[in-house]
Each structure stands twice: as C-alpha cells, then as structure tokens.
Amino acid sequence: MKNFIPDNISQHDNVYDVLKERGFIEQVTDEDAVRSLLGREKIKFYIGFDPTADCLHVGHFMQVIIMMYMQKFGHTPVVLLGGGTGMVGDPSGRTDMRQLMDVDTIDENCRQFKKLFDRFLEFDEEWEYAGNNGVFAPGHESKTPEPGKAISVNNGHWLRPLNYVEFVRTVGTHFNVNQMLRAEAFKQRMERAGGLTFFEFNYMLMQSYDFMVMARDFDVKMEFGGNDQWSNIIGGVDLTRKMCGKEVYGMTFALLTNSEGKKMGKTAKGALWLSPERTSPYEFYQYWRNVDDADVEKCLRMLTFLPMDEVRRLAALEGAEINKAKEVLAYEVTKLVHGEEEARKAQEGARAAFGGGTATKNIPTKEYPAADFAGEGKGLLTLMKELGLASSNGEARRTVEQGGLSVDGEKITDARASITAEHFRDGEILIQKGKKKFIKVVLR
CATH class of the missing domain: 3.10.290.10 (RNA-binding S4 domain)
Structure with missing residues (x-):
C-alpha cells in the first residue's frame, strides 16, 4: 500500500476536518450533511480529469493530493478519465475554445494519465465498469472495490455510444437554459467576442450525466473539483436527484494561486509537469525553492504532508530564514512527485549552484x-x-x-x-x- 501521508498528519479523525484544516475546502453543497457523511461511512467519490495533454501538471496535483487524503481515511477515490468529455472540452474559466483532439490522441492521453495516477494511489486493478450502451441501459461494477483501494473508469464507456436525440430528450429536458447561461463556468467564454459555441454548451450536460451514471450504477456519492467546476457539480447533483431520486453531494477546492491571485505552476517553458521528461526534477525543485515569501505557508499547507504545527513554524520564519522554509517546501514536494533520491539530487544541485558546493553533477x-x-x-x-x-x-x-x-x-x-x-x-x-x-x- 502506498503510504505517503504520515499517521500524525492531523489530530482529526474525520477527513472533512483535515481538508478544512489544510485550507482546501471552498464550497460545499450541504456542509453539515457532507461532514456527517464522511464521518459515519466510507464512500466512493470522484474527480474528473479530461486528457487535454499526455501528462498531468501541478494544477492536477492539487486534486491528486485531495484523493490521497481521502484514501488515507478509508474512502474510495474514483478517478474519472474523460475519454468522452475530452472530445468536447470544458469551457469553464476559459476565454477560448479548447483545441479538438482525435479519438486516438484522447485514448493515449488517458493511458498516460493512468500511469501517473498509479504513482500516487493504490488501485484495485480487477475492478471494472460493465455495461451501459445508452441512457436507458444502466451499467454496473464487476465487483466491490477492495477496501482502501482506488478505482479508475473512463466516461467514454457511457458517453461515446450515446444517441444524441435520445440524450437530449432524456437529459436535456432537466436543464434550464436561462440558469445555464448565468453559470460562472461559462462567464469568460460569454464575455469574449467569439462567445460560447453550442458545442461547448453541451459540456455541462455531459459532466452532470457522468455524476448521475456513477451514482446510479456504482453508488458514487460525491464529486470534487476545483472552484471553476461548481456549476457543473451543481448540475450533476440536481440531475442525479431528478433521474435517480438519489441525494448526492459536491465540494470544490481552492485553486493553487499565489498571493496576487494568479495560478501557480506556470514557468517560462509553460506548465510545471509531473513527468520528469517534461519538467526535470531539478527544474521542479527550483520552482518551489523560488516561490514568493507570501506563498510559502499556503504551499507547505496544501502541497506537503508536514503536520500543521511544522507548517506554521516554518511559515513564521522571517528575513533570510524564510529560505530554509523554501528549501523544505521544494524538497518535500519534489520527493512526493519524483521520489526521495531525485529530491536529494535536486537539492544538492541547487545548493551547489547557489552556494558553490560540490554537487554540480546534479545541475542540468x-x-x-x-x-x-x-x-x-x-x-x-x-x-x-x-x-x-x-x-x-x-x-x-x-x-x-x-x-x-x-x-x-x-x-x-x-x-x-x-x-x-x-x-x-x-x-x-x-x-x-x-x-x-x-x-x-x-x-x-
């Protein structure tokens, strides 16, 4: 069993309180009900990942960390790979339409995503989703997932075979266009000269349908996502209640932004990737070693598994001492993503470059x-x-x-x-x- 999170990570025994303590939680559909649910039973929950590239980046990593916390506390992460939704592309928070990908590229990206998830989560590889050839044909799980293990499913199973007329008759009748147009998810696209295409407008229905299918077919009870997913999550909660009569819940998390409100994880070369072939461990380490002083506490809290007392101690350092906290941050995040050996090499290389040490062999x-x-x-x-x-x-x-x-x-x-x-x-x-x-x- 992969065990990245120490047992002393928190004094709380309800994962909701742990996530709240670390500053992740932003919005919840019903806070009291969700906290009670996560405290009294072990649930299946899901986070969706559209395969927009062949590698995960640090923006995805926030969601991975949340799944790791949930798995640590006995819940079952469902990694939903967007083999269906990826054919449209999520317009949430975007000012332009995503580039369309062919099916082979989407499928290959999904396979590469799964390989990266395997590094952080323990999966029940024997579990699989079976059936579902249309909106009236429910599928089912092949077995109950082993306790403490994650499962992975591709929404291409139920989205790609859909008959469009059947879909809009069965699902589209539950959506109010006026409400959809007010959704925060579409705001930036609507305000641009090009506007929102009808093609992208379907995305909310597809993501909502995902939630309903998984709640109906293998009892998924919660969807998690970044703040930009709130409207899509609400759509899924409502659709599941209307079509299945099931009460499900949603929760969103803070995006990883700096003190100026800008998304972190962008470099001169583009995104900060989790694959060493795309972003070397040294470059990855250096990014976190050089974050602004004001962002150290947030990054330690959200991207490492140090106890909160240690996070607060390091974040309280001032002046030149804050560089010690940045070294700890860079080392811990690099160790989590690339392993202890690569983190050590990156740290030695950085110290050699900045301090005239002897470990220049670890510099790119x-x-x-x-x-x-x-x-x-x-x-x-x-x-x-x-x-x-x-x-x-x-x-x-x-x-x-x-x-x-x-x-x-x-x-x-x-x-x-x-x-x-x-x-x-x-x-x-x-x-x-x-x-x-x-x-x-x-x-x-």
Missing part, C-alpha cells in the same frame, strides 16, 4: 563536441538559444547587456562575446541566467 547538463568551441568558439547569443536560456537573439542580447548572464560566476555584458575552449575548466563551465537558472555545459 548539456553536452557539446569539443570542436564546437575550438578556435573562435561559439557565439554567446547562439549558445543561449541552444540551451533554452533565450527564445531569440533579441532576448539573449537584452539579458547579456542588462547583466543577467554569468559564466562560472563572472558576469558577461558584451553581447558579441564568444565562448571558447579556454573558458572551460576540466571540460565544463557553469552558465547562469538571472538568479534561478543554471546549466552546466560539458565537452565530450
């Missing part, structure tokens, strides 16, 4: 043939682009002329400079952009 490295730097060498601006330190000559030139680039600790401000074999010591040099970006260049 790029190899070049020695011949590339023979004679007049390689132009500095060209090298910066090849290393990903600049996207254009103009950006590279500005960085150099503004004093933002160092080679082996010495600033270079001449944009016409070249790097030659003479710059290398023992066949390597350390190039630094700004305060946070280090790359070691090694000759072969």
Whole structure:
C-alpha cells in the first residue's frame, strides 16, 4: 500500500476536518450533511480529469493530493478519465475554445494519465465498469472495490455510444437554459467576442450525466473539483436527484494561486509537469525553492504532508530564514512527485549552484563536441538559444547587456562575446541566467 501521508498528519479523525484544516475546502453543497457523511461511512467519490495533454501538471496535483487524503481515511477515490468529455472540452474559466483532439490522441492521453495516477494511489486493478450502451441501459461494477483501494473508469464507456436525440430528450429536458447561461463556468467564454459555441454548451450536460451514471450504477456519492467546476457539480447533483431520486453531494477546492491571485505552476517553458521528461526534477525543485515569501505557508499547507504545527513554524520564519522554509517546501514536494533520491539530487544541485558546493553533477547538463568551441568558439547569443536560456537573439542580447548572464560566476555584458575552449575548466563551465537558472555545459 502506498503510504505517503504520515499517521500524525492531523489530530482529526474525520477527513472533512483535515481538508478544512489544510485550507482546501471552498464550497460545499450541504456542509453539515457532507461532514456527517464522511464521518459515519466510507464512500466512493470522484474527480474528473479530461486528457487535454499526455501528462498531468501541478494544477492536477492539487486534486491528486485531495484523493490521497481521502484514501488515507478509508474512502474510495474514483478517478474519472474523460475519454468522452475530452472530445468536447470544458469551457469553464476559459476565454477560448479548447483545441479538438482525435479519438486516438484522447485514448493515449488517458493511458498516460493512468500511469501517473498509479504513482500516487493504490488501485484495485480487477475492478471494472460493465455495461451501459445508452441512457436507458444502466451499467454496473464487476465487483466491490477492495477496501482502501482506488478505482479508475473512463466516461467514454457511457458517453461515446450515446444517441444524441435520445440524450437530449432524456437529459436535456432537466436543464434550464436561462440558469445555464448565468453559470460562472461559462462567464469568460460569454464575455469574449467569439462567445460560447453550442458545442461547448453541451459540456455541462455531459459532466452532470457522468455524476448521475456513477451514482446510479456504482453508488458514487460525491464529486470534487476545483472552484471553476461548481456549476457543473451543481448540475450533476440536481440531475442525479431528478433521474435517480438519489441525494448526492459536491465540494470544490481552492485553486493553487499565489498571493496576487494568479495560478501557480506556470514557468517560462509553460506548465510545471509531473513527468520528469517534461519538467526535470531539478527544474521542479527550483520552482518551489523560488516561490514568493507570501506563498510559502499556503504551499507547505496544501502541497506537503508536514503536520500543521511544522507548517506554521516554518511559515513564521522571517528575513533570510524564510529560505530554509523554501528549501523544505521544494524538497518535500519534489520527493512526493519524483521520489526521495531525485529530491536529494535536486537539492544538492541547487545548493551547489547557489552556494558553490560540490554537487554540480546534479545541475542540468548539456553536452557539446569539443570542436564546437575550438578556435573562435561559439557565439554567446547562439549558445543561449541552444540551451533554452533565450527564445531569440533579441532576448539573449537584452539579458547579456542588462547583466543577467554569468559564466562560472563572472558576469558577461558584451553581447558579441564568444565562448571558447579556454573558458572551460576540466571540460565544463557553469552558465547562469538571472538568479534561478543554471546549466552546466560539458565537452565530450
């Protein structure tokens, strides 16, 4: 059994209180009923993940952590992979329509998502969803999930075979268009010049139908999601009551935002991915090591499994001492995502780069043939682009002329400079952009 969460994580024995203590919970359809439900019985609950890429990013990771807490306290996470909803794309909180993907891409992305979930959750791999070939044909679970284990299902099972006319007659009649248009989920799309397509308008019906199907067919009692999912969750709660006569509940969680209200997890290269092939453990570590002072407490509380007393102690550090808290944060989150060994390497590499230590082997490295730097060498601006330190000559030139680039600790401000074999010591040099970006260049 995967056991990331220590037994002393909280003095509370109801997971609702634990999630509240960590600052996750934002909205609940019926707070008293939900708290009582989670305290008196072990339930199935679900979170949906549309396969918009072939990898999870740190925005997804918040939801994964919540599932880990629920599993720790004996509840059954249902990971819903959006093989059906992914064919439309969720318009919630977006200003443009998502790029459409073909079925093969969607299916492959779902498979890659499942591999990542396997790293954090213990699954009952023998459980499966069976049946359901239309809105009037209920499916069922092949077995009761093993206690303490998660299950995974793809909504393509019940969405892809649907007959559209049958669907809108059976499901669409339960939705009021006036209420849907007021939904926060559609607000940004409605306010843009392009507006909301009818195609995307169907998404709320599909997600609501997901909840009803799972409540009807294998007794899922709650849906969780980010704050931007509130309207979709309410739709599912209402539809389940109308079509099944079942009372189900919803709960949303705070999105991971910084002190300025902007989403965290964005880098110069794009999203902060959970796969080491997309974002290296070193880059992942460095992101958390360099968060703003004001965000340390929130990140420690939501992204680590340190006890709250320790979170408060670290967050109370001031001045230069807050860097100790940032090191703990970066190490703990990297350990959770990439394992203890990679977290240690990333930490040693960061300390070497910033403090002149000896563990430079853990800094991201790029190899070049020695011949590339023979004679007049390689132009500095060209090298910066090849290393990903600049996207254009103009950006590279500005960085150099503004004093933002160092080679082996010495600033270079001449944009016409070249790097030659003479710059290398023992066949390597350390190039630094700004305060946070280090790359070691090694000759072969």
